[in-house]
Structure formats: C-alpha cells, structure tokens
Amino acid sequence: xxxxxDAAVLIEFADHLDLSVNTRIQExxxxxxxxxxxxxxxxxxxxxxxxxxxxxxxxGFGDPIEPVRNLxxxxxDEGLTHTRSTRQVRIPICYETEFGLDLEDISxxxxxxxxxxxxxxQHSEFMVLMVGFAPGHPYLGGLAPSLxxxxxxxxxxxxxxxxxxxxNAQCVVYxxxxxxxxxxxxxxPLRVFDASRRxxxxxxxxxxxxxxxxxxxxxxxxxxxxxxx
Amino acid sequence: xxxxxxxxxxRPGMLTTVQDCGRHGWQHVGVVPSGAMxxxxxxxxxxxxxxxxxxxxxxxxxxxxxxxxxxxxxxxLTGAQHDARLTLxxxxxxxxxxxxxxxxxxxxxxxxxxxxxFRAYLAIAGGIDVTPLLGSRCTYLAAAMGGVEGxxxxxxxxxxxxxxxxxxxxxxxxxxxxxxxxxTGQRRSVRWSVAPRSLPxxxxxxxxxxxxxxxxxxxxxxLAAFEAGSYRISPQSNRxxxxxxxxxxxxxxxxxxxxxxxxxxTVQVPADGLPIVxxxxxxxxxxxxxxxxxxxxxxxxxxxxxxxxxxxxxRCTLPEARALAQAQHQAxxxxxxxxxxxxxxxxxxx
Numbered sequence: 001x002x003x004x005x006d007a008a009v010l011i012e013f014a015d016h017l018d019l020s021v022n023t024r025i026q027e028x029x030x031x032x033x034x035x036x037x038x039x040x041x042x043x044x045x046x047x048x049x050x051x052x053x054x055x056x057x058x059x060g061f062g063d064p065i066e067p068v069r070n071l072x073x074x075x076x077d078e079g080l081t082h083t084r085s086t087r088q089v090r091i092p093i094c095y096e097t098e099f100g101l102d103l104e105d106i107s108x109x110x111x112x113x114x115x116x117x118x119x120x121x122q123h124s125e126f127m128v129l130m131v132g133f134a135p136g137h138p139y140l141g142g143l144a145p146s147l148x149x150x151x152x153x154x155x156x157x158x159x160x161x162x163x164x165x166x167x168n169a170q171c172v173v174y175x176x177x178x179x180x181x182x183x184x185x186x187x188x189p190l191r192v193f194d195a196s197r198r199x200x201x202x203x204x205x206x207x208x209x210x211x212x213x214x215x216x217x218x219x220x221x222x223x224x225x226x227x228x229x
Numbered sequence: 230x231x232x233x234x235x236x237x238x239x240r241p242g243m244l245t246t247v248q249d250c251g252r253h254g255w256q257h258v259g260v261v262p263s264g265a266m267x268x269x270x271x272x273x274x275x276x277x278x279x280x281x282x283x284x285x286x287x288x289x290x291x292x293x294x295x296x297x298x299x300x301x302x303x304x305x306l307t308g309a310q311h312d313a314r315l316t317l318x319x320x321x322x323x324x325x326x327x328x329x330x331x332x333x334x335x336x337x338x339x340x341x342x343x344x345x346x347f348r349a350y351l352a353i354a355g356g357i358d359v360t361p362l363l364g365s366r367c368t369y370l371a372a373a374m375g376g377v378e379g380x381x382x383x384x385x386x387x388x389x390x391x392x393x394x395x396x397x398x399x400x401x402x403x404x405x406x407x408x409x410x411x412x413t414g415q416r417r418s419v420r421w422s423v424a425p426r427s428l429p430x431x432x433x434x435x436x437x438x439x440x441x442x443x444x445x446x447x448x449x450x451x452l453a454a455f456e457a458g459s460y461r462i463s464p465q466s467n468r469x470x471x472x473x474x475x476x477x478x479x480x481x482x483x484x485x486x487x488x489x490x491x492x493x494x495t496v497q498v499p500a501d502g503l504p505i506v507x508x509x510x511x512x513x514x515x516x517x518x519x520x521x522x523x524x525x526x527x528x529x530x531x532x533x534x535x536x537x538x539x540x541x542x543x544r545c546t547l548p549e550a551r552a553l554a555q556a557q558h559q560a561x562x563x564x565x566x567x568x569x570x571x572x573x574x575x576x577x578x579x
Contacts, residue, residue, distance in 0.1 A: 003439065005522030006550035008492045010442060017487060029257065042256040044490040046514050051490030053256065056525065061555035063547070132488060132514030135259040135372045139488070176372065193258075195362045195374050201258035 001065060007056050009068045014048040019141050022129050025050050026206030031075040039067070045205045046130045047139070086208055091173070091188050093122070093164055093211045094219040099187035102152070106166070106183050109149050118213070120144040121164075121185050126171060126209040131201060136175040136193025138203035143171050155181030162187045162228060164211070173203065186211075189223035234390035235299055236353070241383050242294035242340065247357050247376035248350075249285040252365035256490070256513045263369040266468060266509050266532035267348055269426045269561055270308035274352035276565040277305035277329050277423065279401045279572055284356030285366035287382075289349040291535070293340025294382060298332045302390070303354035303398035305329050307425060309346030309533065314339045315417070328422040331402040346428050346533040354398045355391025370468060371510055404572050421571065423564050427529035433459040433539035436506075436527050439550050441496060441519035443486065451478040451502075455520060456544055460504065464536040468510040471531065473540070477502030480518060488516040494523035496542070506531065526553035 004010040014021045022045075029045035032052065039058035044051040054064040095118045097103065107114045124147075126140040148169045159165070159174040165182035166172075172182055175192035188211075192202045203209065214222070223229035238245075248271065251264030265271035265288055272282040287294075293311060306313055306326050313324035316337040324330060324338060332338065343349060359366050359376055368376025377386055391397065405419055444452065454476035463472035478498050491497070495507040497517035506523055507515075508531075523531065524545060534540065545553075 002442065003522075003547050004442065004490065005492045005494050005525065006439060006547055006554060007525050008490075010490065012442075012489075015487070033257070041253040041262075044256045044513060046489045047487045049487075049489040051256075051492070053253075053492065056551065056554055057558060061551045061558070063551070130488065130514060131257060131259045132490075133259065133512055135255075135369075135374070137259050193372075195260075195372075200255070200260075200363065203258075205257055 001069060003065065004051055007064070008051050008053040009064050011050045011052070011068075011072070012048065013050070017047050017129070017141070019127065021048060022141065023127070023206070027080040028072065028075060029205060031078070031080050032071060035071070035075075037071065046132065086206060087204065089203065089207045089209045091190065091202070091209060091211050092214045092218065092222060093186040093188050094214050094216060095186040096216050099160075099163070099219075100185050101163075102165070102183035103185055106147065106149055106185065110146060112146065117147065117185065120147055121166070121171075122211050122213050124171070126211075128203045128205050128207040128209060129170070131203055131205055134176055134178055135195070136201040136203060138173055138209075140171040140173075140209055141169070143169050145169065149183055151181040152183060155179055159184070160187060162189060162192060164188060187219070189219050189226055189228055191226050191228055234392060234394040236302065236388040236390065237297040237299065238294055238382050238384060238386040238388065239297050239337070240295040241381065241386070242289055243292040244290040245294050245382040246288050246368040246370065247285050247359055247388075248288040248367045249365055250283040251509070252363050252367055252369070252375065255363050259513050260363065260372070260374075261369065261509070261511055261513050262493070263367045263375070263468075263509050264365070265350065265367075267308055267350070267427045267529035269529045269557065270348070271350040271352065272561060273327075273423060273426055273564060274305045274307040274350045275356075276568045277307070277327070278303045278352050278354040280352060280354065280356055282565070284352065285359065286350055286352035286357060289340060289351060291347060292342055293349060295337060295339045298334060298336045298338070300334050300395035301398040302332045302394065303329055303401050304332065304338070305352050306340070307350045307352075308427065309343035309349040310425065310428070311340050311343045311349055313341075317417070325418050325422065327425055328418055329402065329405060330418045331398060332417070347535045348532055353390060353394065354401050355394040358389045358391050369510060401572065419571070423568065426561070427533050429530050429533055433541040434530060434534060435543050436531055436540045437524040437545040437550065437553065438496065438521035438542050439524060439545060439547050441521040442489070443518035444520055446480045446482050446518050447498075447520055448479050448481045451480070454478065455504070455542055459539045459541045461539050462534055462536045466536055468508055470508055470511055471506040473504045473506065475503070478504060478520060486516050486518055488514045491515045491519070492522060494525065494528055495519050496521040496523060508532065524550035524553055526550065526557045
C-alpha cells in the first residue's frame, strides 16, 4: 500500500495479471464503495491494483493510508459477503465481415478458420478486469488462449463505436469513436456508455460477460432501438 | 424557454467551458472528475458573488469570450489577469477583477488575452444552470459530456442561469452596498477586492512533487535530470495533460507496466522519455511509468502556466505536500470568510 500523490492511495496486489487476484480486487472495491464513506471520492479497481481517491479536507489533511488500511481490514474481516452477487451481462454481437474488420487477419495469424475464431470468441467466458482509457471502456479477461494475438502495428485512428476487439489475451469494447490498435472481431449495437442512463456504463468492474451472436437483421433492429445507428 | 435567465455568447473565445469542482464517484467506470483546472480560483469567484464554492462557472482559456447580459447579473472574474472591458450603454470601461460586478440587460463583457496567467474563471450569482450529469455540471470534452452539450462554448449559445439569477444579483449587490454612501451615477462594483490565487510569480515556476510508484525503475541520471533541470510546457498540452519538453528520462529496467489507476498530477513517462503531467481530464488508468505525483497544492499554479513557459520539479515529502494543501485550503477559507462578512451574512449561499 502506498501513496498515489497526496490525495489517493494505491494498493498493489500483484505485479502481474492473475484472474483470481483480480476477482478479489473487484470484490474488495465493491465492498469499499458500498460503505459510502464520506471521505472517499473514488474507488478504482484495475488489473492488479486498486486506488482509493480521498477528500483531504474530510481527513483533516492527515495521512490517508491508515484510514484506508483500516477500512480494507474491516471489509476483509466481514468476508466480502454482500459482494457475491456478480452481475451477468449478455452482449449481443454481430460478427459479419462489415463489422468484424480483422477476422480474416486473426484467422491468418492463428491458423483457425474465420468461423472457428468467431466460435471461440463467442464461447469465451469473460470478466471485466478494469474499466478505463475512456468512459465505459472495459478490459475483459478470459479470452480463449488460442485467440491471443498481439496488438496491430498500425492503430486505427477511429474505431467504430461498439467495436469488439482482441489483443494480448484480452478483449475490449469501444464506447466511442476513439483510436485503437486491437483487432476487431465484431460490433455490438448496444450503447456502451450513456451518462444519462441510471447505470451509465454497460460494463462494470467484476461483471461476468458473455457475447451472444446476432445476425445483421438483429443488429439493425437493436441499433434502431438503442439509437446507435 | 423564453424569459428564462441567461447570458448570450457573442464570441466564444479560444476554449471556454462550463466547469465546477468535478464529477466524483465514477472513476471505476472510466469517468474522470474533470472540473476547473485551477479549482481554487473558481471557488474564489463563487465566493465573490455569494455562491457556495462548488457551483458551475466558466473556465476561460487564454483568449476570452464576449458575453451579452439579458438582465441584472452579478459576476466575478478571477484567475488569469485580463484587461477585461465592460460596455455599458455604449460606454466602455475596464471590468475590475477579483471583486463582484453588477451588470444589467444590454451590458457586455469582453475578455481578450490575459496579461498574466492562462485560465480565468467567471462566476455568476446563482451559478450556470446547465443540466447536471452524474452529479456535476462540468464539461468533459473528450467524452463530450456535461456543460453545454459536452463542448466548449460557441457563438450564439445561450448560457442558462439559475431561475432567480436576476433577483439574486440585485439582492446580493444591495447587501454589499447598503452601508455605502450613495454614489454618483450607477454603481457597478465595490471598493474592495481580494488577492488573486494560483498565479505563478517567477520562472521557472517551482512545481513540488512526491515520489511516484515507478520512481525506482528510472536510472539515477534520469532522476537527477528530472529534479535538477527545467522543463518547458509543450504546445501539445491540454486539459488532459501537460506535456513537458526537456531532458528525456530513461528507465533502468524497461518493459511493460500493467495498467493501473492514475491521479490528478501523476507525472507519467511514456517510451519517448518526455514526462506528461496528468491534468483535470486525464484518463483514469494508464500503463506508463509514474516517476512522480505533483502535490495537489501546486496543480492550480501549473494550470495557470502557458505552453512555452518553464517549470522546475522539486521533490517533497508526503507530509510536506499535505501541509501545503492544508495551508492553501486555510488561505481560501480566510478569503471566503472575509467576503462573507462583506455580505453581512456569514452563511450566504445559494
């Protein structure tokens, strides 16, 4: 546990990505957030670390490490019981070539057929390891190891909104038209992030995620409903 | 919405956005707090017009806007020092800074280039009443969120004010001037002002930092260069980050770093070795090595520096950084209390 500047604390659980450690971090982050401590502004779980951003005024400008440590201990002592309810999120995805911009390329790199790539992506059991880079932008762990490809050498300047892409044994979903260097397998018609929704982010840290294949007709119908097209 | 209190934007300025003290509690889904880059100056402006400190005002970057007022409006301009001008019934006069100013329908405020500093803050009695999003009215440009349609002001915008803004303006101004002798002509301001905050006074400006999470990954030469040399603020700087030009910082141990949470003031060093200070609109997580963290107390001063100006990073301890923040907070409280006494109402607020 160490300071992240004078208004936040960073807790490092591992120096590498371990899915079971990440699961623990997500449970802890939820447990801390559910306590609604007035001196805590933000609780940010990441791949192998967790940050707690504090309000120095509420803490009388004292060292935040001790109160954070005490809170963590309390949460762990209680066994993180109220955080067992992991959300199951199902994301419709269309893998047609118009959306799966890099399916051919992934097929060549992995030696699998395009249909096999799609099958293996669709049957991967994902978990949201972290949301970052942009609002609502999830990093999903759990990709079938056979689909592990490196990042593309030339990133795209604008990823189409809703693009689902893979690299380095992870999967991401682009909530906005932003630059990205991951390989695109398909697209979801859902609105990934909408600040006016009660739950603005489709993905939250710790969610379990499955992709459900839809065809072009299904994509268009959902996109109309969501207003994403 | 005819008749609703508002201000018309005749000319938007270079980058004028609605900001408050930030959108907290959403970093776990990737939403950074944003908010005023020099938050202390915005809070001071709010105090000057009798608002609670966290109401939304305008952050004016370098060249400012021209605003046309539609009714009695009490405003205060803080932060960067501008030769701002008022146009009242066709007459031009300077707009005083760091004090409350009363304008009426048809009056104009023109803000050009600042003489000193980079960001000015304009607060209006009752606040700027754009629709709050996730608990804040501030603008997060990269995600087109908050403020006026998630963007900087543009020509023709009508800035919504609190429903009672016009009545509030007159009432608060009367509170401020009720003990004064009747003035000749129409009174527009008061005879007192407060000292500006956050304005850097010498170059290179000292920016104090505590150690970063990955300090140990850098070579001794890199650490010495970071702390001894001065850095010039790159023109590529914005509300997300201040890019620094100067000595390139090498790591003793290269290799990927797992993405982890960042903070306001994180000094990260990407592969090119040139440090970037993360500012109000930074990404919530990042995979670059963190060499240092700017003390919270020095963020406002950094935000008042322009591209081309020089800074010197000076290492300090965490207790020192916290003491600086506390002293800064107390200085603001003293100023706020003094202003509230002028209003003769210790709990003035909206």
